[in-house]
Amino acid sequence: MDWLYIFEVSLAGLGAGALYALTGVAFVLIYKATRVVNLAIGEILMLGGYVFFGLVAGAGLSVWAAIPLTILAGAGLGAVVERALIRPMLGESPISVFMVTIGLGSILAGLVELGWGADPLRLPEFIPNTPIFLGEAYVAPKVAYGALVAALLIAGALAALRFSRGGVALRATARDQGAAYSMGIDVGRVFSLSWMAACATAAGAGVIVGAIGGISPTMGIFGLSVLVVVIVGGLDSVAGALVGGLLIGLVEALAGSFLGGEYKLLATFSLLILILMIRPYGIFGTHEIERL
C-alpha cells in the first residue's frame, strides 16, 4: 500500500469536496428558505465564471476588482431570478418550481453560449502558483486555496444561521409562507435575500471552479455533482452540505484513482442510492412530519 499516494489522493478529494460543499451551501440556503430545489445552481456558477472572465478579459479590470463585482453580479442575478421566476410560483407544487429552475438553467446556458460562444475558455491566472506540500504530500495550490476560501465561507454561513434570528425566519418561511407573514416576517425579503446570498456564493464558487477547470457553456454539469452532495447531506442542512461535499469529493477521488475515472460517477451515484435507502432524507436532512 502506498500510503503517501492515498494521503495525497484523499487531500485532493477533500479539496475538490470543499468546492462541492461551498456550492452545496448556496443550494441549501435557497432550499431552506424557499423549498426550491434549484437545479440551475450549476449554471449560475457558470455565469459567475463568465462574468468574471468578461470583467477581466473584456473590460480589462484587475482580478481583485473583478471578484467582488462578480459576486455582486451574482447577487443581482439572484434578486432578478427570485423576483421574476420564483415569486410568481409561490404556492405551486415543488415539481413545478423545480422544473422552472431547470428551464432557467437552460436559458442561462443558452445566453452564455450566445454571448461568449460554445468554445471553452480559460480564466486568467490569479491564484498563487507555488506548489504546496503538506509534509511530503503534494496539494495543488488552486485546490488548496479554493478549499480554504470555501471553508471560511461555509463557517460564516453556519455561524450566521445559528446565532441570529435569521435562521428561524428562513425555516419559518420555508415551512409556511402564510404563517410566516402573520408572524411579521417579511417573506418577500427573506426570499430575495436568500436567493441573493446563494447566487452570490455560487458566482464566487464559479470563479474558483473556473480558475481550476476553465469555463465553458457545459460547465453547469458541475451542478449535478452538487446535487448529489446536497441530497446525500440532506437538502436543508448546511452541515449536511459540508459533510456531503467532503464525502463525495473523497469518494470520487478514491474511486477515480483506484478504479479508474469512469467509475467516479458510478461510485457517487451508487452511494447516493445507498444512502437514500438507509436515510431517505439524507444524512442530516429533517424528516417530514407525516401524520394522519
Next chain:
Amino acid sequence: MSDGLKRSSRETASPILKVDALSLSFGGLRALSGVSFEVREGSITALIGPNGAGKTSMFNAISGFYRPNTGRIIFDGEDISRERPPSRAKRGLARTFQNIALFRGMTVLDNIKLGRHAHLKTNVLDALFYRGRAHREEMELRAEVEERIIDFLEIQHIRHASVGALPYGLQKRVELARALAMRPRILMLDEPVAGMNREETEDMARFILDVKEEWGITILMVEHDMGMVMDISDHVVVLNFGQVIAQGRPAEVQNDPAVISAYLGSGDLAERIRKTEAA
C-alpha cells in the same frame, strides 16, 4: 380496570373488534400503554379523551398505519396485528381522517369509487384494454355507488365536482361516502363533526345513526363534541395519556370524577369566566 363497568354495558352482541393490551411509543414518548377495550357489533362506541391522549394513534394502530410495540388487535375473532393496512381495509375496517384526506386531484365520484379498491379484481392488462372484467366491474361499482351511497348522503349535485373546491362540511360527507364504499363492517370516524356548527352537526349525527341502523355497520368514533357523543353513542371509552381511565354508558362516564378532571372540565365556562373576571 373495573369489571363492574364492563358488565354494566347493556349490549349482548359479541365484540367485532377487540383491542388487547396495546402499547405504542414514538421514541421516548408512550402514546399508548396497555390499552384494552372492545367494540360490540352493531353499536356506536365513542373514544374520547384529552388532546394527545392517543385516540388518533389508536385509530392508526387499528388500521395498521402504526405498528404497535406490543398487544393485539382482534377483528371478528382473528388476530390482525401483523397485517398490512390494505388487507385490513379489505376485511372491512374503514375510516375517515381527523384532517380531511380526500384526493384533491379526483372528482367526488372517483374519490368514492376509490374506496372499493381492495374489493375489485381488475388487473393492469384488463385495465389497459378496458374489456371484460374491467368494464363489468366498473359498471357495477358505478351503479352501486350512485344508488346506495350518493343517494343516501344526498350528494348527487356534487358528484362530478372536484373535491378541493367543496366546503368543509361536504368534504366530510364525501369522506364518509368513501368509507362506506369500502364495504365496511366497522367504520372508524375521527372527529366527524369538528369545525361544524350545531346545524351541520345535527345532519352528520343523523347520517351516523342511519349508517348504524339502516346499514347495520358498527361505528367507532373519536369526537370532542360532548353533546353529540353523549346523545348518540352506546358505549364510551375514555383515554388519558395513553391509558383507559374509564368506560361505560355515556351517563356513567359523564359523571366519573376522573373523566371530569382530565377531560370534561367543570362544564360551565361562562360561569368560570365570570368568576375569574370578578377575582
Next chain:
Amino acid sequence: MDAEILLNINNVEVVYNRTIQVLRGLSLRVPKGEIVALLGSNGAGKSTTLKAVSNLLELEDGAVTAGQIEFDGTDLATLTPHGLVRRGLFHVMEGRRIFEDLTVEENLTAATFSLSGRGLPITPFDLVYSYFPRLYERRKGLAGYLSGGEQQMLAIGRALISKPKLILLDEPSLGLSPKLVEEIFTIIARINREQGVSMLLVEQNAAVAFSVASYGYIMEMGKVVIDGPVERLVKDQDVQEFYLGLGGGGAHKSYRDVKHYKRRKRWLS
C-alpha cells in the same frame, strides 16, 4: 358602541381566482378593548373575512374587489401583510399553522419579527410562559409533536409576543377537548382583560364564543345576517335553535331526535 373603533370593515367583497365570489358586501366593527364574535355556517366566509383583514388573501389567489377595511385609522390596502403585523394586528390562523419543524421556543422567536419597526424591545417569553406553563415545559420540543391543545396555546402565545392591539382568532376551539376549550377561553378572556387587547373571534362553538364576547355577528353566504350585543343575540330564537342547540322553550335538544326536515332560518327567507 361608543368606544373607539379599532377595526372597521365596510361593504367588503372578496373574489377567489377571479371567479368565485365569497364575501358580498360584508360590514363589521371591532371597538377597542372588546371581543367581537363572528359566527356562521361552514363556507360562509368567516376565515375569508379574517384573511381579507390581515391581507393574506393574495397567497390564495383571492382579492378584495370592493369596499374598504380600516385598522386603527389606516386603510389596509396600503399595507403589506407583515407591515400590518408590525402595526399590531395579529392573525391566529385557522388550523393553528404552527411551524412544525421548529421548536416551541423557535416558534416564539419567529413571532418576534412582528416587533421590528415599532421600537419595541424583544423581551423574554415570560409573559407567554406565565399564561401557558405547559409551553414552558415543552419549549425545547418540536412543535409538530405537540398535542392539539398545546399547539393552539402556542399559536395564541405567538400572538402575545407581538404585543398586539387586535388579535384575529380563527376557530381556536377546533379539535380541542372540552376542558382545554374552557382553559383556552378563560385565558383569552384574561388576556383581553389584563392586556386590553381587542379580538375578533371566529367560532363554531357559539356557546363558548358568547361567553367571552360582548358583541356578535352572524354571517351567511358572505354577508352579515344578524348582529347585536351578545345578551340580545342569545335570546333570538333562530340563534338558539341553529347555534346553541336549544329547542322550543330553551331546553337542550337531543341529537337522537333530530328530524330530517328542518325549519328554515328566518333570515334566509
Next chain:
Amino acid sequence: IHAGIQDYLKLVNDEGGIKGRKIRYVAEDTGYKVDASVAAFNKITSQNKVTLYYGDSTGFAKTINPELERKGTMIMAGASFASELNDPKKFPLQFLPGPDYTEMFGILMRYIAKEKPGASVAFVYSDTEFGRDPIAPSEKLATELGLKVAEKIVTPPGSVDVSTEVLKLRRARPDYTIFHGYVLAPIPEFIQQAKQMGMQSRFMGTFWSMDNSMVQQMGEAADGFMGVMPYRYYYDKEGTSPMLDKIRQMRPEYQSTAYMQGFLTAMLMTEAVKRTLDAGKELTGTNMKASLNTIKDFDTGGIVGVPVSIPGNSLPVGRIYRFDAKQKQMLPASDWIQLGK
C-alpha cells in the same frame, strides 16, 4: 467548418463551378444531436437533390449509413474522425478528411519512437465514445513500436478537478502523455499541476485540442504542448501554398483548423465530382467514392503540406506541431508523416 466549406465552394463557383455545374450549399444546424441531424438529413435530401453531404457526429454517420447506401446518390464526410468509420466495407460512401483518431495516435507514436526509442507513454482520455475510440488499437501499436504504455487514465465527461488523476500520472512517470477526447479542459490544469510537481513528461494532443486559439488559452501550460495536425495552420508561410494565400485573402483574420477541415472536405468532394464527370460517369455515390479513391498524390494547394492520397476512407497524414510561447503559434516539430508509406 461551415465557413470553410462555404468559402471553398464560393471559390469553385466563382470559377464557373465544376464543368459548368454550380454547387449549391444548404446548411442546417443540428446541435450535435443524432435525431436532429437525421431530421436535417431528411429535410435537406427531400427538398434538394444532394450529391455531397457533410454530417456532424459519429453517431449520425453511423445512423445514416444504411440510408446513405440505400439512396446511393451521394458521398458524405463529417466532423468525426472516428476510427470505426475508416472502413470502406462498412461505410462505402463515407470518408474522413484526415487521419482517423487511431491514425493520429499512430503518427504521434511514430514520432515518439523516432525521438526517443523505448519511451514510456501515458494516455489520458475522456470516458466517451470520442475519448475511447483509439485507445485499444493504439496500445497494440505502442508495443509494436517498442513503446511502453505506462498508464491509461480515464476522466469522466465534464470533470473539472483533475488533481487525483495528476497524482496518478505522476506515479507512472511517462516520458510522453497523450490527451485525447478533449477540446480544452482539463488539459491545461493537468499540465500545470504536473509541471508543478516537477514532472518532465511531454504533453501531446489530437486534432480537436490543437487549434491555435485553443492552445493559446492554455496559458503557461501551452508552452511546449505538441500534437498532431493534418492541415497547415492559417499562418504557416512555409513553402508555397496557393490555397492558404487565397484563404488569407478572403479572411484576413486567423481561421481555425476546423475551418481548414471544412475547406479541405469541400475540396476533396468537388475533386471527386470533377473526376467522376471527367470519366463521363453518372454522379452516383459509388462512382464518386471510386473517383475519390483515385486521388493519389494530390496537391491540396498547401492545405496539407504534402501531396495526399485517399487509399481507403481516410487521409492518413499529419505532422507534429509544437506550441511556441513567444510567437504564440504552433510551429512544426516534425516532417509530414504519412502512414502506410
Next chain:
Amino acid sequence: MRIGTLKLSYAADEALFDTKVQWICLALLGLSLILFPFVAGPYWIYMACLVAINVASATGLNILTGYTGLVSLGQAAFMGVGAYTVAVLETRVGTPFIINLLAAGGMTAAVGVVFGIPSLRVKGLYLAIATIAASMILHFVFSHWDLTGGTRGLSMPPASLFGLALDQPHKLYWLIIPVTALMVLGAANLFRTRIGRAFIAIRDRDISAEVLGIPLLQTKLTSFALSSFYAGVAGGMWAYFFRVVTPESFPLINSIFYLAAIIVGGMGTILGGILGATFMTLVPEVLKLVVGWLTPWVPDALSLLAPIRTIVFGALIVGFLIFEPQGLAEIWQRIRRFFHLWPFRT
C-alpha cells in the same frame, strides 16, 4: 354547440368519448393519420414518426409522474434499455419485431421495477434525484458492457414484415403510429379503472391511500413498470427508426425533455402527454424555419441557432409553468368550453 348532455346509462357517462362530436373528431383524426403518408413529404413523415415515438414515451412518463406523482428523470435511460434490448435481439437472435418490441417493454419494465424500489422510502424530489442516479448507472452499463457494444453502441438491420424491410420512415410509419395509438388508448383506459384511481390517490396523499386499501409498494412499482414499459417500447421503436444505438443516444437532457413535454402539455392528462410531446418536438423545427427566413438579413443566424434553441427550450418550460401551469391541455379545454357554451360539465 351543445347544451348539456343527457346520459341514459352509467356506461355512457363513463365512456372515454361521450359525444357524437367527439366521435366525429376522432374519426377525422384517424382518417388524417391514415392519409398523411400519402400526401406528406418524407421529411414530414419522418417528423411524424419522431413525434409519435416521443408521444409514446411522454405518455409513459405521464403515468408515473403526472398521475402517480413520482417524479422521474430516468425516462431517457429507460428508453435506452428498450432500444438496446431491441438491438441485441435483432442482431443476435433475429426474432420478429413485434416480439422484440414487447421484449423491450418487458425488459425495461423489469429494470424500472428495480429502480423503483427506493420509491417506497424516498419521496418527492429526493426520488427524482435517485432516478438521475439510476440513469447514470444505466448509462455506465451501456457504455461498459460488451453486449451493448461499449461506447460504440450497436448497429442493427431494419425491422422486417413478411420479408419487407421497414427501413424507411414512410414504411415504419405503419408500425409506429398504430403502436403509439394503442399505447395512448391503453393509458386512457387505465384511468377509468381501479388501477388508475390508485395511482392518483398515491400522488395526492400516499399514506392515507394505504389505509384505504391500496398496497403502496405494489402500486408504485406497477406504475414504474407501466411507465418503463412505455419507455421501453418507445425506445424499441426509436431503435428501429435510427438503427444505431449508442450510450450517447439517451442523455439526461432527453429525460428532462420528456418531463418538460408533460409539463408543457399538462401533467396528469392523457391529452397533455400527446400535445406536449408534439409541441416540444416541433418547436425546434419551427425555430429552424424562422432562422432560415432570417438568414438573408442576419448572416450569422445559423450559428446562433444552437444557443437560441437552448434558450427557447428553457423559456418554454418557465413560461408555461408561470403563465399556464396546467399546460396545453388546459388551453385546449378552454377552447372546447368556449364552443360548448355550457361550462359546467366537460
